[in-house]
């Protein structure tokens with residue numbers, strides 16, 4: 001039995017049927033969000049059954065759209081590692097690192113792409129097309145290969161070494177575009193879509209968010225209902241933040257939370273902080289950040305198609321948005337390596353840098369439980385080793 005009902009636009013609330021090929025709202029181009037019949041789900045399935053046996057993201061299929069074929073490369077089931085030494089260094093209470101580096105293709109993008117590619121297979125797609133800072137492209141290339149779906153990937157020239165070659169190894173058609181992510185998106189738009197081709201860039205299709213919700217479900221399962229006070233997530237386009245927000249709203253409506261929903265923190269780089277600026281000014285949408293510069297390419301994203309949803313997520317949960325310097329990102333990578341045994345991606349290091357800044361300001365206290373997410377594997381960012389003598 002499936003409880004998926006269709007999609008609703010996050011901006012204008014227009015409803016879109018479950019089997020629709022629309023990737024974004026036909027009225028306002030806003031992000032489509034999946035809707036479930038939580039009333040029936042809550043009567044038919046217990047919390048224990050939802051978190052029951054099984055592995056990977058598809059064990060949570062009651063809160064995922066229904067697909068005839070669930071594409072998988074073994075995504076999900078990533079470790080929730082308690083890090084007491086790092087907690088003492090950072091000055092917070094119980095601290096866990098959700099290590100998404102252990103996903104297929106080395107990042108949390110795998111979760112979303114498993115669901116997005118499954119949807120495209122059902123739609124009879126011939127090819128998926130994406131503009132990406134790197135990790136989403138890798139995930140698409142791999143999941144597309146597994147599903148027999150062609151992929152065309154627009155990647156900015158500033159992407160870390162090896163990403164283009166690896167995407168090509170999976171058989172993807174890779175176009176390297178001079179500049180940064182918006183330049184790659186511009187080139188993708190200029191080329192247009194052929195017959196049977198679907199764009200699945202961030203918030204241009206609805207299922208990447210759904211797949212990523214399973215991060216929250218795994219955290220809840222691993223902590224046995226003892227939800228953390230804070231979840232700290234490095235934020236570019238915002239699918240991660242929206243995923244956590246949506247997952248916790250669904251769990252709350254089902255009555256499956258024992259504690260208050262976690263406060264969600266979006267960490268950005270000082271060189272590219274559109275959400276931090278909008279959050280601080282009280283705005284309900286984001287102005288594009290000019291000339292984004294940061295070593296953390298995964299969060300070098302100057303705007304978002306789901307800016308309103310991200311800002312709501314931060315405000316409704318009592319969270320915040322915080323910017324950290326590249327220097328703090330590099331320093332935090334070594335702090336995490338030496339106090340937790342995990343050398344993170346620059347984005348994962350940014351999450352720790354955000355935590356340290358929030359404990360220093362007293363926003364997060366020594367009694368507060370925290371989860372930080374290391375979103376990706378560090379090995380594609382060899383420059384992170386340049387500071388190893390520090």
Ligand SMILES: [Zn+2]
Pocket residue numbers: 009010011012013014025026027028029030
């Ligand atoms: Zn709309």
